[in-house]
Amino acid sequence: MTPSTLKRRLATPTAMADSPRPAPRVERLKPFLAMEIMERAFELEASGSRVIHLEIGEPDFPPPGAAVAACEQALRDGETHYTDSRGLLALREAIARDYDRRFAVAVDPARILVSEGTSPAMLMVFSLLIRPGDEVVLATPHYPCYPNFIRYCGGEPVFVPTRPEDGFALDPEAVAAALTPRTRAIVVASPANPTGAIQSRETLEALAGLGPTLVSDEIYDGLVYDGLGTTSASQIADEAFVLDGFSKRYAMTGFRLGWVLAPEWSLRSLQTLHQNFFISANRFVQHAGVAALEAGAAEAEQMRAACEKRRDRLVVGLRDLGFGIPHSPQGAFYLLADARRFGRDSRALASALLEGAHVGTTPGVDFGAAGEGMLRFCYAVSESALEEALVRLEEILPGLERRAAQQGDP
Ligand SMILES: Cc1ncc(COP(=O)(O)O)c(C=O)c1O
Known part of the structure; x- marks a missing residue:
């Protein structure tokens, strides 16, 4: 992919003018810009450049040793066949025990269905809930896949804006105002991607009380800073769908x-x-899941603590460079920063940083119109990579800022 191909891909939704064409439900989907940036970054790397990947939501930590060992053992033991479509009972029981440990809530393992990541679970839940024309209310900026899945299932996402000045807190009254007779579900994520925001227990209770089914994406639970805790929808509403995973x-x-x-x-x-x-989910991987839950807590805590330090470093470093960050994110491993002084078009800016400084970031517009003018940085990378990214940004940003000023951008 050349720089101009990346530019084109970032600029246009699915470009497929010639027939045969994909079905409309697929044509409606938008590309995942973080992946587009990453795929271009891989090409730069293949031609010898060293790219710092702050664009993709992936911790650069190893998985818990016990999970790797359990996976290897399971392969050696011939644990290579299908399982019950709902998952191994041992894993579902371990997940239920984990709800007890994390949230002191008793969960019946029969209510757990194991899937190949949170994404297939999300697709199944939206497939189950959404009828043609149904509306699903969610906060924005948002995880890009939510509206894609909702539209794919025939529904319409309805966005409730959240603001950096409020720490991206979701206002239940604004959600209530967005409800219509066609609202089928409310999606909440806490901690959230891309904002790192944690929603309070009161907010979750208020959302659960509004009527439509609550779908709570808790994949970033546990990655929480400043001594804060989180609330799970499992503690509040038996009727909620709780999505979670090991990623x-x-x-x-x-x-x-x-x-x-x-x-x-x-x-x-x-x-x-x-x-x-x-x-079914992979059988040997399910054994790894049991081991992670039973013996992975110490390593998960190490990663959490390391991420907290990296968040602190990145917040200071980006503020020094001129990015706007009114509140430190309190969870997940992302920072969504106001980048408008360097350019209002987040696609163009992310592309310039990648091509000019070999630093991958995600254009804020990937997370909805509310994210335009922002960039998302993932800080689950090594401290040395973060430091180098800050140095590279310091070199390129003044030029971009001057150009933005000349164009009357800020
Ligand atoms: C908010 C959110 N939910 C779900 C997922 C999907 O995770 P996985 O399919 O790896 O479990 C992601 C991945 O980035 C995410 O950020």
Whole structure:
């Protein structure tokens, strides 16, 4: 991919003028810009450049040693066949015990369906809930896949803006005002991607009380700073769908393992969806999941503590460079910073940083119109990589700022 191809890809939604064309439900989807940046970064690396990847949401920590060992052992033991479509009972029981440990909530393992990452679980939940024309309310800036999944399932996302000045807190009254007779669900993520915001227990309770089904994406739970805790929808509403997985807090992105904790009424349908779409999650990977839950806490805590330090460093470093960060993010491993003094078009800016400084960042507009003028930085990378990224940015930003000023941009 040349720089101009990247520019074109960042600039246009799916470009497929010639027939045969994909079905409309696919044409409606937008490319994931973080992936587009990463794929161009891989090309730069293939031609000898050293890119610092702050664009992609992936911890550069190893997975818990016990998870790797359990996976290897399971392979040696011949644990290579399908499992029950809902997942191994041992894993579902371990997940239930983990809810007890994390949130002091008793969860019936029968309400857990194990999937190949949180993403398939999300697709199944939206497939289950959304009828053509249904609306799903969510905060913005938002994880880019939510509206794509919602639209794919025939629904319409309805965005409730959150603001950097408020730490991207979601206002339940604004959510209530966005409800219509067609609202089927409310999606909440805490801690959130890309904002790192944590929503309070009161907010989650208020959202759960509004009527539509609550879908709570808790994949970043555990990656929380400043001594804060989190609330799980599992503590509040038996009728909520809770999405979670091993990718983030156990640094197990490539294992592809997640789950949904679902209400009683939906279990049989989710099982049917899973049987048909995916059959079962990888058997040996499910053993790794049990081991991560039972023996991975210390390593997960090390990663959390390291991320907290890196967040602190990046907040200071980016503020010094002139980025706007009114509140430190309190969870996940992202920082969404106001970059307008360097250019209002976040695609163009991310592209300039990648091509000119070999620093990968995600254009804020990937997270909705509310994210335009911002860049997302992932700080789950080594301290030395962060330091080098800051040095490289310091070299390139003054030129971009001057250009933006000449164009009357800021
Ligand atoms: C908010 C959020 N939910 C879900 C996912 C998907 O995670 P996975 O499919 O790896 O479990 C991601 C990945 O970045 C995410 O940021």
